[in-house]
Amino acid sequence: MNHLYRCQPLTRVVSDSDSVRRQNRALVLSTLRRQGPLARTNLAAETGLSHASITAIGQDMLAQGILAEMRDEPDPARLRGRPAVRVGFNRTAGCVALVELEVNRAQFSLVDYGGTLIDRFELAVAPDEFKRTTPAEFLVRHLTLFRERNRREMKALLYIAVSVQGILDRDGRHLRWSPIVHMADRPFADDIAQAFGVPVSLHKRGRLLAEGSRWLDPKLQDASVATVFVGSTVAMGLTFRGDAVGRGNGGATEFGHMIHLPGGALCRCGARGCIEAYAADYAVLRTAYSVPETAPPAASVPASQYEGLIARAEAGDRATLHAFNLAGRAIGYGLSRVISLVDATHVRILGPGARAYHLMRAEIETALSASLVGRVAGLPEVVAQVDEKEAVFRGLMMKILQQLDEEHFAFLPHAAATA
Amino acid sequence: MNHLYRCQPLTRVVSDSDSVRRQNRALVLSTLRRQGPLARTNLAAETGLSHASITAIGQDMLAQGILAEMRDEPDPARLRGRPAVRVGFNRTAGCVALVELEVNRAQFSLVDYGGTLIDRFELAVAPDEFKRTTPAEFLVRHLTLFRERNRREMKALLYIAVSVQGILDRDGRHLRWSPIVHMADRPFADDIAQAFGVPVSLHKRGRLLAEGSRWLDPKLQDASVATVFVGSTVAMGLTFRGDAVGRGNGGATEFGHMIHLPGGALCRCGARGCIEAYAADYAVLRTAYSVPETAPPAASVPASQYEGLIARAEAGDRATLHAFNLAGRAIGYGLSRVISLVDATHVRILGPGARAYHLMRAEIETALSASLVGRVAGLPEVVAQVDEKEAVFRGLMMKILQQLDEEHFAFLPHAAATA
DNA sequence: GCATTATTTTCGATGCTCGAAAAAAGAACT
DNA sequence: AGTTCTTTTTTCGAGCATCGAAAATAATGC
Numbered sequence: 001m002n003h004l005y006r007c008q009p010l011t012r013v014v015s016d017s018d019s020v021r022r023q024n025r026a027l028v029l030s031t032l033r034r035q036g037p038l039a040r041t042n043l044a045a046e047t048g049l050s051h052a053s054i055t056a057i058g059q060d061m062l063a064q065g066i067l068a069e070m071r072d073e074p075d076p077a078r079l080r081g082r083p084a085v086r087v088g089f090n091r092t093a094g095c096v097a098l099v100e101l102e103v104n105r106a107q108f109s110l111v112d113y114g115g116t117l118i119d120r121f122e123l124a125v126a127p128d129e130f131k132r133t134t135p136a137e138f139l140v141r142h143l144t145l146f147r148e149r150n151r152r153e154m155k156a157l158l159y160i161a162v163s164v165q166g167i168l169d170r171d172g173r174h175l176r177w178s179p180i181v182h183m184a185d186r187p188f189a190d191d192i193a194q195a196f197g198v199p200v201s202l203h204k205r206g207r208l209l210a211e212g213s214r215w216l217d218p219k220l221q222d223a224s225v226a227t228v229f230v231g232s233t234v235a236m237g238l239t240f241r242g243d244a245v246g247r248g249n250g251g252a253t254e255f256g257h258m259i260h261l262p263g264g265a266l267c268r269c270g271a272r273g274c275i276e277a278y279a280a281d282y283a284v285l286r287t288a289y290s291v292p293e294t295a296p297p298a299a300s301v302p303a304s305q306y307e308g309l310i311a312r313a314e315a316g317d318r319a320t321l322h323a324f325n326l327a328g329r330a331i332g333y334g335l336s337r338v339i340s341l342v343d344a345t346h347v348r349i350l351g352p353g354a355r356a357y358h359l360m361r362a363e364i365e366t367a368l369s370a371s372l373v374g375r376v377a378g379l380p381e382v383v384a385q386v387d388e389k390e391a392v393f394r395g396l397m398m399k400i401l402q403q404l405d406e407e408h409f410a411f412l413p414h415a416a417a418t419a
Numbered sequence: 420m421n422h423l424y425r426c427q428p429l430t431r432v433v434s435d436s437d438s439v440r441r442q443n444r445a446l447v448l449s450t451l452r453r454q455g456p457l458a459r460t461n462l463a464a465e466t467g468l469s470h471a472s473i474t475a476i477g478q479d480m481l482a483q484g485i486l487a488e489m490r491d492e493p494d495p496a497r498l499r500g501r502p503a504v505r506v507g508f509n510r511t512a513g514c515v516a517l518v519e520l521e522v523n524r525a526q527f528s529l530v531d532y533g534g535t536l537i538d539r540f541e542l543a544v545a546p547d548e549f550k551r552t553t554p555a556e557f558l559v560r561h562l563t564l565f566r567e568r569n570r571r572e573m574k575a576l577l578y579i580a581v582s583v584q585g586i587l588d589r590d591g592r593h594l595r596w597s598p599i600v601h602m603a604d605r606p607f608a609d610d611i612a613q614a615f616g617v618p619v620s621l622h623k624r625g626r627l628l629a630e631g632s633r634w635l636d637p638k639l640q641d642a643s644v645a646t647v648f649v650g651s652t653v654a655m656g657l658t659f660r661g662d663a664v665g666r667g668n669g670g671a672t673e674f675g676h677m678i679h680l681p682g683g684a685l686c687r688c689g690a691r692g693c694i695e696a697y698a699a700d701y702a703v704l705r706t707a708y709s710v711p712e713t714a715p716p717a718a719s720v721p722a723s724q725y726e727g728l729i730a731r732a733e734a735g736d737r738a739t740l741h742a743f744n745l746a747g748r749a750i751g752y753g754l755s756r757v758i759s760l761v762d763a764t765h766v767r768i769l770g771p772g773a774r775a776y777h778l779m780r781a782e783i784e785t786a787l788s789a790s791l792v793g794r795v796a797g798l799p800e801v802v803a804q805v806d807e808k809e810a811v812f813r814g815l816m817m818k819i820l821q822q823l824d825e826e827h828f829a830f831l832p833h834a835a836a837t838a
Numbered sequence: 839g840c841a842t843t844a845t846t847t848t849c850g851a852t853g854c855t856c857g858a859a860a861a862a863a864g865a866a867c868t
Numbered sequence: 869a870g871t872t873c874t875t876t877t878t879t880c881g882a883g884c885a886t887c888g889a890a891a892a893t894a895a896t897g898c
Contacts, residue, residue: 014446017439052887257792
C-alpha cells in the first residue's frame with residue numbers, strides 16, 4: 001500500500017451554494033472594478049452569468065448598498081429600446097485610508113469604495129522624525145486630520161493600508177528592517193487599528209509598484225513583469241502571468257540588497273556588494289567623484305544633484321559615465337539572475353533612475369545576454385518610465401479595494417437585505 | 420469617472436452547481452491521494468463534506484470506475500458496529516507512463532491510477548544516442564516495450580509524462596536548450612502523443628525534484644522550499660508555502676546557470692561564471708587539479724572520481740578543499756540571491772554533491788549571512804540528502820496523478836454512469 | 839396611439855449540498 | 869438463537885443558486 005502521500009493541499013474547502021453565490025458576487029464586483037459601471041446586459045455578457053442571475057445578484061447588492069444605479073447619464077448613442085441602466089459601485093458604501101510612507105515623504109489619501117479620491121495631503125518626513133515620535137503616533141496624528149476634515153465619509157471607514165519600504169515579517173504585520181531610520185521593530189499596525197477601529201495592513205512598496213504598473217499599462221496585464229525602482233533605493237516587484245492582480249503571496253523581493261559582487265561596495269544596509277550599493281543615487285554619486293566604494297554612503301542625494309550627474313555623464317565626463325556603467329552592470333546582472341529564477345518577459349524601470357536609463361542600457365543588455373536564459377529564452381523587453389508615485393498609489397488602492405470586494409462585500413449574506 | 424481599470428483577472432469563471440460538484444469530487448480525490456483509502460465516515464470528516472454528499476459522490480465515482488471499495492481487510496482493531504468499508508482509487512481506472520530522461524540515463528515507469536508501480540526499466544543513454552536517433556524515435560521505441568509487456572494495462576493508458584533537463588518553452592511543450600546533447604529544438608511531445616493516442620507533457624526535472632521532496636518529507640509540506648541538485652549539473656526547484664503541490668506555474672528555475680561571477684569560470688553551457696561552472700562535479704574536478712577555469716569542462720565525471728575528490732578533500736588536500744570551498748561559495752551566494760527574491764525557509768541539497776556538503780557548509784553559511792535578508796529574516800534550514808532519484812520519480816508521478824484527478828476524473832459527468 | 843426594439847424581471851426546472859432520520863451490518867450479551 | 873447495542877451508510881425532504889424561456893418594461897419611430 002502506498003499511501004505515503006502526506007502533502008497538504010492549499011486550504012481547499014467544501015463548495016456549496018453559499019460559495020457559489022460568493023464567487024459569483026466577487027466575479028461581478030471584479031468585473032465592475034476593471035470595466036467601470038455597466039448595464040446589466042453587459043454585465044451578464046462580461047461575467048458569463050445569465051441575465052436572471054445578474055438580476056438576482058444585482059438586486060441583493062443594491063439593497064445592501066454595495067452597488068448603485070447610475071440613472072443620470074442619458075447616453076445619446078442609443079437608438080431605440082428600453083434604456084440601459086448602468087450599475088456601479090455605491091461610493092458611499094465605505095472608504096479607505098491609504099498611506100504611502102517613504103524615506104523622506106509621506107502621502108495620505110482617502111478614497112471611496114468607487115475608487116474616487118476624497119482627500120489627500122503630502123508632507124515631508126524629516127530624517128529624525130521617528131527619533132522624536134513613534135511611527136504609531138505619527139500615523140494616528142495625521143490620519144486624525146482625515147477624521148476632522150471628512151466627518152461624514154470617515155464614519156464609513158473600512159480599512160487603513162500603509163505602503164512601507166523594507167523587509168516585512170512573514171505575517172506581514174511587522175517591519176523587520178527599513179531604510180526609514182528608527183522605523184523597524186516598532187510595530188504600529190495594531191495601535192492604529194485600535195485607534196480607528198478598522199483593520200490595518202502593511203504593504204511592501206516595491207510590490208505595489210509592480211501591481212500598480214500592471215493596472216496602468218494594459219500591455220502588462222497578462223505578462224510576467226519585473227518592476228524595478230531606481231532612486232534613493234533600488235527595489236523590485238514581480239507579477240506573474242496568470243495571477244490575478246493582488247493575489248498570490250509572491251512578488252515582494254529584496255532586489256536592491258541582492259548581492260551583486262561578494263565583498264564589494266558598501267551599502268546603506270551595512271552589507272557589502274548589494275546592487276543598491278552600485279545603482280542607487282548615492283552609489284552613482286560616490287563612484288562619479290571617485291570616493292572609495294567602502295566609504296559610508298551619503299544620507300540623501302537631492303534630486304537636483306542626481307540630475308546634475310546625468311548631465312555630466314551626457315556631457316561625456318568619464319568618471320560619471322563609469323559610475324552609471326557600474327550601476328547598469330549591477331542592475332543588468334541582477335536582472336539576469338532574476339530571469340534565471342523566474343520567468344519575466346517584461347521589465348519596467350521606474351523612478352529617478354529611469355531618467356538615466358540611456359546611460360545604463362548598454363550594460364544592462366550586455367549583462368542580460370551573458371546568461372544562458374537570456375540567450376535561449378530571449379531578452380525581456382525593458383522600458384524606462386520616470387514617474388513611480390502613481391504606480392504605488394494605484395497599486396495600493398486597487399489591492400485594498402479588490403480585497404474588500406472579495407473578502408467583505410462578496411460575503412455579505414442576502415438575508416441582510418430583508419432585515 | 421475612473422474606470423481606467425484594465426487588468427485581467429485570472430481566468431475566473433462562473434460558478435454553478437456543476438462546478439460545485441467538480442470541486443467537491445476533486446476534494447475527495449485529493450484527500451484520498453494524500454491519505455490513502457478511507458472509510459466514508461473518515462472521508463466526510465477529512466473533507467468537511469456531509470455524509471450525504473460523500474454517499475452521493477462515492478456512488479457516482481464507484482459507478483464510473485474511478486473509485487473502488489476495498490472489502491478485503493478485516494481490520495481487527497474494530498470493536499462493534501457496522502464495519503467500515505474503505506474506498507480508494509480503482510487501480511484499473513487507467514495508467515500513466517513516466518519517463519525520466521537524463522544526461523546519461525533514462526528510466527521508464529508504468530504506474531496505475533492508484534500510484535502502484537506496474538513495470539519499470541532503466542537504461543544507460545550513450546552521449547551520442549541522439550546523434551544516431553531522434554528523441555521521438557528513442558522514446559517511442561522504449562515505450563512500445565511497455566505495450567508488449569503490459570497489454571492489458573496499456574489499453575487504459577491515459578497519459579505520458581517526461582521529465583527532462585534544460586530550458587522549456589513558455590508553453591512547456593518544447594525544449595529550447597538541454598544539457599543532453601542534440602536534444603533541444605527537436606520536438607517530440609506531439610509525435611509520441613500521436614503514436615500512443617494520449618496527451619504527453621514535459622516537466623523540468625529540477626522542479627519535480629522540489630515537489631517530490633515535499634511529498635517525501637512531511638516537514639516541507641507547508642514550507643517554502645528551495646531544492647538544489649548538485650551533481651553533473653546544478654539545478655533548483657522552488658515550492659511555496661500555501662501552494663498546493665503540483666499547482667502554480669512557478670518553481671522552474673535555471674539556478675545552475677545563474678551567473679555567480681561575471682566573466683568567471685567557463686560553463687558547459689558556453690557562458691562564463693555560472694554557478695554550475697563552480698559547483699558541478701566537473702568544476703570541482705577542474706579546480707582541484709588546478710586546471711584553468713577557462714578550460715573546457717570534462718564531458719562527464721564518473722561517480723567514483725567524484726568520490727575520490729571528496730576523499731582527497733577529507734584527507735586535507737589543499738587544492739581539493741579549495742575546489743569545494745569555491746563550489747560552496749557559488750552555491751551559497753546563489754542561495755543568498757534566491758532568498759533576496761523569494762521567501763525560502765528551507766533548503767534541501769540533493770544529489771552526489773550532498774555527500775560533500777560538509778566540505779561546503781561553512782562557505783554556504785558565510786555567503787547566506789552576508790546579505791541583508793539572511794541577517795534580518797534568518798538563515799534557512801539547510802539539509803543535505805544524497806538520493807535524488809526517488810524525489811524526481813515521486814514528483815513526476817504525483818504531479819500527473821493529481822492532474823488526472825483534477826482535470827479528468829473530477830470532470831466526468833455523472834450521466835456517463837447511467838449510459 | 840401603436841408597432842418596434844432593447845433591457846430587465848419573473849417563473850419553473852434542475853442540480854447540488856445539508857441535517858435528520860432511517861436502514862444496514864456486524865459484535866456483544868443473555 | 870435471539871435481542872440489544874454500536875457504528876457506518878443511505879435515504880429523504882428542504883433550501884438555494886443557477887439557467888433558459890417567456891413576460892414585462894420603457895423608451896423610440898412613425
